Amino acid sequence: MAAAWTAGLACAQSEAVAWPVVGILSLFLLLIGLFRSPFRWPAVWAILGIALGSVTLIRQAQIVQVGEDWQDQPLAITATLVAIEHSSLSLKLRLADVRADVGAGAPTNPLAGLIDVYLWKQKQLEIPALIPGQRLAASVKLHTPHQRQNPGGFDYLGMLKRQHVVLTGSVQSGPEILPQTVPWLETMRQNIRNNLPDKKDGGGILSAILLAERDQISTPVLDAFSASGTAHLLAISGMHLGMVAGWCYLLSWWLLTRRARWIVHIPVRRISLLAGIVGATAYATLAGWPLPTQRAGMMLLAVAVAWWWRESYDPMHTLLLALMIITLLQPTAVLSVSLWLSFAAAAALLLFMQADAHQQQKDPSFWASVQRLLKGLLAVTVIAGLATLPIITDTFGRIPVWSIPANLLLVLLYSAWVLPMALLGEIFSLLAWPDAASLLLQGAAVGVRLGNDWIEMFYHFPAGNLWIADIPLWLGLAYAAALMVAAWLWQHQRRRIASLLMAAGLGMFLLLSIPERPPSDSQFIAWDVGQGAASTLILPDGKVMVIDAPGSYGSRFNGGTTIADGLRAMGLTHVDVIMISHAQSDHAGGLLRLLEQQNHVGELWLADVPANRDYPAFRLAIKRLQQRGGSVRWLSQGDFQTFGEAKIHIL
Structure with a gap:
């Protein structure tokens, strides 16, 4: 059903x-x-x-459906600040309950959806201390969002629709904070922010796992987490809620078993279960209940119900019921990658590990418990990694080769050190004990920095950042079918055959997904990159030349990202030559992102002029390229270069 x-x-x-x-x-x-x-x-x-x-x-x-009177003209508005996202170039403000001031040509009805407006730092506007929940007044210019037409492009419009964002734009003047009481929840969240360490010292990741705000995490750190398959640690997911619920359960159980009379007369386990649910709910509430957390919370509640009525309900049926409830309450979630990552991992764990749950010999010794913990963590890491592999590779465009050792280390570190200390720091922040809160959060940040060092180590291992072309649908379905058959064999105690089938399925998937699948004919592509221009020449022998990579310096998503995504959609994960025409952001702003999202870049072609040799972005790009085995070629006016069967004339 x-x-x-x-x-x-x-x-x-x-x-x-x-x-x-x-x-x-x-x-x-x-x-x-x-x-x-x-x-x-x-x-x-x-x-x-x-x-x-x-x-x-x-x-x-x-x-x-928004009237034209909301678009393409300066509007004085008042709105409620919902969220703030920081970047090196701007602040993105998400606003709700947007109302235009009365005036000639101004819309008279409030906007039905949300808007995203950008405060560009280059405009040097005076930006007050903003807190979500404040009522703001500002002059803005809004427009309908535009979907760029590129192969393999991110579904930007679909994301905005699912989040009910109807217009985007920029702030022309303001914003001004209007007198209004900030909701108590946002006041509490701000108290936590005030005690977080600097983002360079781990505060960005702590903000992500406590407040679901990832915008303070640097791009290199995000890339390293994505490449190692540990990015799930940065989103408040079922693992985080499960750990909080487990700690609250154990604390309640310990307190209620201090007296023999309580053990006899009180349903200790059920009360402890309720305590776990309450603790996880409080944690998610402070995080603002982002969509992935809402879905994880529903899954956790389903598990709790299954445990409460464990003699009557099959866990898999409960998981499917939770899936139906989630999609009933949030129909757009059915197209969400985060939902299917969570569901695939949970379903695989139930299918493979449920058969072993009743067969374990419970040796009470300490070392036996540690051994069971490590074996269980290894099993969870391997099974969840195998189950989510097609979704991760298709969504993020790379294979996390070092996912298993990286997850073993990072999950242990975060569950035993980072998250417990961060949560204690969060509690002391709410209790208005800033010294204790800062001390605990600094201690959690030490663990974060240690984890970042490990992730950086895996990132620089061989194949630590392995990009792949888009995988065909049939390959993902074949892999999923092999895994489901292996799960059935595992449940029927045919473990050796199941293991061989999983190994064969994994080998088939890797063998067919890693090689490039270049077009069979010559192609010239002009990319839709907004401001600036970019194009690519692809020859029949698979040689690729990219001409210009525009974008904003420091941005995680720019023209370089667009080109890399498009090339992967066309079956390519390398570039033979990148040629940049001018030392300007409209031509070179996305160069670094393009370099970082390719398995190999052969050469960088630049005009041999003083402006290029002194350009900071070019110096950094040349350094990165040479570290990865590439080279730079300085060109002069009138040069002729050979590129495959093509001849290039430098005018």
């Missing part, structure tokens, strides 16, 4: 399925539902999923 429901929901909301196809499929399912057959109820649930998905799409379309 859950599979039919989610398939129908996804079918209705996916842009890959045209509306006529959805209509024909609905009629076909309706015919099946009218007859008594084994497929009757799955068809009914699929129709219900399609219906909810269609209603959700219609509702989204109504929200994003």
Whole structure:
């Protein structure tokens, strides 16, 4: 039932399925539902999923319908600040309850959705101390978001729609803080922020795991976490909620078992379970309940219900029920990568480890407990890594080769050191004991820096940053099928065959996904990169030349990212030559990101003029390129260069 429901929901909301196809499929399912057959109820649930998905799409379309009087003109507005995102170039403010001041040509009705506006630091506007929850007044200029048309491009419009953001723009003047009481939750969150160490000292990661604010984490650190398959530690997920719930459970159990009379007359385990749920709920509330945390919370609640009624409910059925509840309350979640990462990992752990749960010999000695803990952590890491591999590689474009050792070290470090000390620091921040809070958070930051050193080490190992081209759908489905058959064999005690099948499936996946799949003919691509220009020449022998990589310096997503994503969508993970025409951000701002997102770059071609030799971005790019085995070629006017079968004339 859950599979039919989610398939129908996804079918209705996916842009890959045209509306006529959805209509024909609905009629076909309706015919099946009218007859008594084994497929009757799955068809009914699929129709219900399609219906909810269609209603959700219609509702989204109504929200994003914005009048022209909101767009392309300066507007004086008042709005409530929902979130702040920092970058080296700007502050992004997410605003809700947006109202335009009364005036000629101004819209009269409040905006139905949210808006994202940017405070560009180069404008040198006076920026007050902003806290989410404040009411602001500002002059802004808004426009409808634009989806760039590139192969393999990020679905920017889809993300904004799912988050109910209808307009984006920039702040022309202001913002000014209006007199209004800040909600108590935001005041508490600000108290925690005030005690965090500097972002360079680990404060950025602590902000991510306590407040779900990742914008303070530097780009190199984010890249290293993504490459090692440990980026899940930076989002408040089921692991974080589970650890908090487990600690609260153990603390409650310890307190309630201090007296024999309490053990006899009080349902100790159930009260401890409730304490765990309350603790996890409080943690998620302070984090602001971001969408991944909401889904993890629902999953945790489903696990708690299954444990409460453990004699009546199968854990897998409970997990599927949780999936249906999540997609019922948040229909757009069915297209969320974070949901399917969590579900795939949880389902695989249940399928592979449930059979062993009743067979373990409980040796009470300390070393036996440590051994069980390490074996369990290794099993969880391997199974979760195998189950989520196709989703991770398809979403992030790389294979986390060192994922297992990196996760073993980092999960132990974060669960035993970083998160406990950070949570204690959070509690003392709320109790208005800043000295104790700062001391504990500094201690947690020491663990963060140690973890960053380990991640950096894995990042520079061989294949520590291995990019791959987009994987075909059939390969991901074949790998998933092999894993499901292996899980069935494992449950039926055919462990050796299951292990061989998993190894064969993994080998097949790696063997077919790592090699490039270049186009068979010559192509010249002009990329849609916004301000600036970028193009690429691809020859039949697989040689690739990129001309210019524009973008904002220091940005994690710019023209260099766009080009790299597009090349991977076309089956390429290398560039033979990058040629930059001018030492300006409109031509070279994305150069570093392009270099970092390729397995190999052969040469960098630059004009041999003093401005280029003195340009800081070029000096840094040359250093990075030479460290990775590439070289720079300085060109003069009138030079001729050979590139495969093409001849390049420098004018």
